[in-house]
Amino acid sequence: MTSKSASSPAAPAFCAGMHSFGAPWPDFATLGSRPAISENAQAIKDARSKEAAYQTLLMADALRYVTLQMCASKASGHPGGFASSAEAYAAFVMLGHTHIVTEVGHHAPGFYSAMFLDGSLEALGIRTMTDLMGRFREQHGLLGHLSGAIPGILAPAGPLGQGQHFAMAGALLHPDLLFPVTIGDGGLGEPYVLSAIKHFHTSYPAATNFLPTLVWNGFSQEHHSMVSELSNDDMRRYFEAHGFGHVILVDAKEFDDAGQAGRYVDSTRFSFAHRLAFGQAVLAAADEAARSALGGTLTALIIKQLKGAGVHAHGAKSHNLYPGDTLDKPHIEAALAARALSPDAWALVRENFRRAGGGPAAQTMVTERVLELRDLGAFPVKDYGLTEKAVSSTAVGALVAWLGGQDPRFVVTNADGNEASGLKNINDALKIRHPTADPVYNQEPGGQVYEPLSEDACAGLAAGLALFGSRSLWLSYESFAINGWPIYQTVTQAMAELRRRTPSAVCLFTAGALEQGRNGWTHQRPEIENYIAAQMRNGNVYLLFPPDANAAQAAYEYAATSWNKGMAIIASKSPLPVYMTIEAARRAVREGAAVLYEGPEGRRGRVVLAAAGDMVLLSVFTAKERLEAEGFGVRIVAVVNPRQLYRPSDVAAGTVAEPDHGFMADAPFSRLFDADRLVAVSGGPSGALEPVLLRTKTPRRATLAWRRGDTTASPAELLDYNGLDAGGITAQVLAMDE
Numbered sequence: 001m002t003s004k005s006a007s008s009p010a011a012p013a014f015c016a017g018m019h020s021f022g023a024p025w026p027d028f029a030t031l032g033s034r035p036a037i038s039e040n041a042q043a044i045k046d047a048r049s050k051e052a053a054y055q056t057l058l059m060a061d062a063l064r065y066v067t068l069q070m071c072a073s074k075a076s077g078h079p080g081g082f083a084s085s086a087e088a089y090a091a092f093v094m095l096g097h098t099h100i101v102t103e104v105g106h107h108a109p110g111f112y113s114a115m116f117l118d119g120s121l122e123a124l125g126i127r128t129m130t131d132l133m134g135r136f137r138e139q140h141g142l143l144g145h146l147s148g149a150i151p152g153i154l155a156p157a158g159p160l161g162q163g164q165h166f167a168m169a170g171a172l173l174h175p176d177l178l179f180p181v182t183i184g185d186g187g188l189g190e191p192y193v194l195s196a197i198k199h200f201h202t203s204y205p206a207a208t209n210f211l212p213t214l215v216w217n218g219f220s221q222e223h224h225s226m227v228s229e230l231s232n233d234d235m236r237r238y239f240e241a242h243g244f245g246h247v248i249l250v251d252a253k254e255f256d257d258a259g260q261a262g263r264y265v266d267s268t269r270f271s272f273a274h275r276l277a278f279g280q281a282v283l284a285a286a287d288e289a290a291r292s293a294l295g296g297t298l299t300a301l302i303i304k305q306l307k308g309a310g311v312h313a314h315g316a317k318s319h320n321l322y323p324g325d326t327l328d329k330p331h332i333e334a335a336l337a338a339r340a341l342s343p344d345a346w347a348l349v350r351e352n353f354r355r356a357g358g359g360p361a362a363q364t365m366v367t368e369r370v371l372e373l374r375d376l377g378a379f380p381v382k383d384y385g386l387t388e389k390a391v392s393s394t395a396v397g398a399l400v401a402w403l404g405g406q407d408p409r410f411v412v413t414n415a416d417g418n419e420a421s422g423l424k425n426i427n428d429a430l431k432i433r434h435p436t437a438d439p440v441y442n443q444e445p446g447g448q449v450y451e452p453l454s455e456d457a458c459a460g461l462a463a464g465l466a467l468f469g470s471r472s473l474w475l476s477y478e479s480f481a482i483n484g485w486p487i488y489q490t491v492t493q494a495m496a497e498l499r500r501r502t503p504s505a506v507c508l509f510t511a512g513a514l515e516q517g518r519n520g521w522t523h524q525r526p527e528i529e530n531y532i533a534a535q536m537r538n539g540n541v542y543l544l545f546p547p548d549a550n551a552a553q554a555a556y557e558y559a560a561t562s563w564n565k566g567m568a569i570i571a572s573k574s575p576l577p578v579y580m581t582i583e584a585a586r587r588a589v590r591e592g593a594a595v596l597y598e599g600p601e602g603r604r605g606r607v608v609l610a611a612a613g614d615m616v617l618l619s620v621f622t623a624k625e626r627l628e629a630e631g632f633g634v635r636i637v638a639v640v641n642p643r644q645l646y647r648p649s650d651v652a653a654g655t656v657a658e659p660d661h662g663f664m665a666d667a668p669f670s671r672l673f674d675a676d677r678l679v680a681v682s683g684g685p686s687g688a689l690e691p692v693l694l695r696t697k698t699p700r701r702a703t704l705a706w707r708r709g710d711t712t713a714s715p716a717e718l719l720d721y722n723g724l725d726a727g728g729i730t731a732q733v734l735a736m737d738e
Contacts, residue, residue: 011343012350014116017130019069019327022340025058026272032058032348036094037355043096047287052094053280055352058341059090059117060279061268062349064310065339066113066132071321072312072332073133077144080308080318082110084217085182087267087279088303089114091286092180097211098357099170099365101154101181103163103193104215105145106319111153112142118353120152120362148467149497151368152361154179155467156494160187162487165460167210168200169468173409174366178290179210180301185227186220192456194242199452200461201243201298203433211293212300214239217307218264219316228263232304239300246292249302250285252278252309260306268310268338311335370500371469374407376561381553383582390549390578392571392614393422393510396556400473401429403560404448407471413450413458414475415484421475421510422573459484459507463491466505471560478509478570478684479516479525489535492566496540496656504565508556510573514615514683514719517712524709524718526684532568533687536643539652539659541566543688544589545612547596547638548578554585555640564658570684572614574715579617579638592644592664593637593672597624602633605676607733610692612639613683619719620681622726627733637672639680645669645691666695674698679732682706683724700736704729 011021025032031054036044044052063086064079071077081104082089089110092100098118102111115121116132124141126132135141142150146157155166167181183193197212216235218228227235232249239247253260255278258269267278282303289301308318312325312335325332341349358364380402384390397418404410404426412418418427431447442449450461455476462474464487476484491505509528516523535541542565546552552571559567579596580588588594593610596617607627611620617638624634639645645664653659673692678701680689686705693701704724712718719725 012347014128014350015343015346016128017133020336020340022342024342024344027054028342028345031055032345035348035351035355037352039355041355042358043356044094047095047283050280053276053283055348056087056090056094056283057275057279058345059093059349059352060086061310061339062117062341062346063089063110063113065336065341066116066129067109068311068332068335068339069129069327070113070132070136071109072325072327074137075321075323075326076137077109078106078320079109079311080313081184081215081217082107083311083318084305084307084309085215085303086110086310087282088182088213088215088286088301091283093356094283094352095287095290096357097178097180097290098361099154099177099179101163101167101170101179102146102157103160103181103187104184105157105159107182108144108146108157111146112136114353115150115152115361117350118152118356118360120360123151123362147497148367148494149499152365154365154367156490158490159486161193161456162460162490164193164197164212165464165487166467168197168207169461169464170366171207171210172204173371173465173468173470175207175209177209177366178294180213181210182213182215184220185214185216185218185225188214188225188227192454194239196452196454196457196460198242199457202435203450206296208293208296208298211289214300214302216302216304219307221319222316235302243298244300245297246299247302248285248289248299249304250281252305255281264304264306266306266309266314310339367468368500373471373503376403376406379557381557381582384549384578386578386581388578389575391422391573391575392546392549392552393508393573394425395549396508396552396569396571397423397425399553399556400426403471404430410471411448411450411461411465412473412475413462415451415453415455415458416477416480418449418475421477423475455480455484456487460487462507463487463505466503467491467494469502471503472506474507476507476509477511477523478513478528479511479523481507481509482525482528482531485528485531488566492535492541493538495564495566496538498564498657501563501658504559504562504567506559506567508569508571510571512570512572512615512683513706513709514715515572515574517714517718520711521709526706529570529684530687533642533690535566536646537651539656540564542568542641542643544569544641545614545639545688546571546585547614547617547640548576548580550578550580550582551585551588551640554582554589558589564656570613574615576614588638588640590662592641593639595635595672596638597621597634597636599624599628599634602628602631604631606633606635608635608637608673608675608678608698609681609729610637610639610673610678610689611681612642612688615715616681616683616719616724619724619726619729623729626726626730630734632733635675639688639692642688642691645695647695650691650694669695670697676700677733677736679704679729681724681729702732702736704732
């Protein structure tokens with residue numbers, strides 16, 4: 001029996017705005033008379049008790065109810081996937097394991113429901129069901145997919161295949177806590193989820209305190225999942241093949257007494273006794289899995305239940321709500337009525353949520369406070385002389401090696417091999433983390449260099465560690481970095497929203513397109529620079545182009561000591577001329593650009609050659625000589641930190657955490673870039689040059705940038721192929737007279 005009401009005199013205040021209330025469940029007077037989590041406790045005492053199972057089931061239905069009403073209030077959002085995981089989520093909460101991460105962004109409404117029920121969202125002014133509906137999927141409210149900016153939420157969740165990285169990072173940094181991570185069977189088909197876990201476990205065998213929890217409901221977003229036809233034994237073997245020592249599977253089908261067809265069933269359709277038995281099984285399985293994971297065994301928990309269990313529809317049809325799925329529609333009203341709890345039950349659920357894990361997630365999550373870091377002190381930079389040639393990547397490598405010695409938690413990730421990028425000094429000092437100790441290859445089980453052959457796994461662990469408050473560095477060949485960049489994009493956006501300070505997500509991309517002639521176009525893919533350049537307008541993303549080894553050191557020092565930002569450094573692995581002292585380089589990195597050369601005035605006027613990159617400067621300096629012979633005065637300007645060259649109004653700097661408003665003012669910008677002619681040159685694509693072209697008052701200007709790759713015998717030949725050789729630059733200047 002249910003009553004339809006916007007409020008109830010007997011209901012707790014947070015229930016204001018609830019669509020329906022239900023009658024007390026059977027045996028509520030005995031099994032719901034007091035919270036199963038005792039006062040001053042953080043978890044239930046006995047996962048096998050009937051009282052604990054009963055209240056776990058109440059919590060699961062409470063999560064389903066709030067999730068569905070919240071989504072239906074906007075006829076938008078995704079209730080179906082989380083609904084099939086509700087018993088598992090509730091079990092972890094009742095067991096006190098509230099550091100829950102998800103790989104499934106579409107589970108966001110369920111996580112928001114949990115934060116509402118434990119009181120965490122009160123920090124956003126969300127105190128009642130009415131408030132929750134009003135702020136769902138609204139600006140400055142609860143966005144459609146998870147964000148770590150929301151109180152109590154550990155990490156963002158958007159693209160599939162990312163959540164396990166956050167759970168593994170949390171496990172590394174907090175070995176005494178369990179980090180369950182829910183994974184959808186739709187997401188299980190994404191690349192790298194289990195292979196990333198396999199490599200992590202091989203590298204960090206003691207860090208088993210994360211718990212992948214497969215929500216196996218048979219469907220993905222719009223169709224059956226690709227693993228929907230596997231048998232239970234097949235699924236167990238799939239996990240075991242990826243190194244899991246203990247796989248626990250609870251199949252709702254085994255408890256079905258409602259005669260449901262198919263492999264996947266809805267437990268909310270069982271008789272109450274069988275619902276309770278299923279809830280008891282999930283609670284016991286979650287407890288067993290948690291103890292196993294915390295006890296040193298890589299463990300997986302699998303909950304097999306039909307997608308949409310307990311909400312308005314089943315299968316992929318339950319995935320999201322459409323414009324017609326409003327609160328006044330019969331199918332929504334019926335679903336809410338079926339899940340509606342009594343006022344006393346709501347009070348009980350709220351109290352269990354508030355006690356679990358030691359208090360509301362907004363107060364107890366490890367990401368709600370700044371992780372203590374060791375002080376680094378002054379960086380031991382080497383000031384290369386202006387007459388020297390030096391390898392920029394190797395110069396940075398020395399600083400990375402030093403930083404790793406200062407901070408034992410610091411992790412370097414790399415997929416293609418540091419030695420191939422001129423970074424052997426990192427391996428020499430910090431060692432590759434590998435179960436086979438071998439000094440020839442710098443391998444040690446306790447090394448700080450993490451080397452899975454997957455850019456996704458490299459970027460994922462490095463970005464996860466940074467988001468959770470620790471220092472890290474992702475190293476990659478520029479041409480392959482695109483395979484790992486999506487999680488960096490996710491994390492930098494999350495960092496922009498955080499209410500706490502965290503080290504920036506730093507990466508160094510080497511082996512640029514111009515260095516990869518003989519490898520051909522497969523290794524000549526600098527287009528990621530445009531991807532990152534587009535993000536510079538976000539307010540907290542920086543694309544750094546150090547022109548030499550001194551500037552590369554300054555760029556890394558700048559990045560490694562910054563907060564809540566994404567810092568991508570593009571540096572060569574070839575010996576190249578040094579143009580700036582360390583102090584000049586530090587100024588250039590902070591201010592955005594610097595003059596590398598300025599010759600006398602010429603009878604044909606002043607030409608500015610503005611260059612982003614390092615190897616391309618070989619062409620620029622040769623072109624300078626030809627242009628001076630043609631009667632031009634030449635100024636060569638290195639575009640080092642193009643984000644600082646935008647106007648403040650171009651960038652959303654005021655909207656981010658730890659904002660940087662150090663944009664170059666008009667007068668110094670004009671002194672650098674305004675002239676009679678300007679040619680903006682990039683060894684990669686042109687995106688990094690946008691702020692120069694946007695602001696310069698020079699009437700005659702042009703851009704020369706990467707066009708495409710091919711196999712060549714030398715960088716000079718590849719420069720010529722792309723029109724970036726000295727002849728191409730000179731011809732571009734002369735063409736301005738035509």
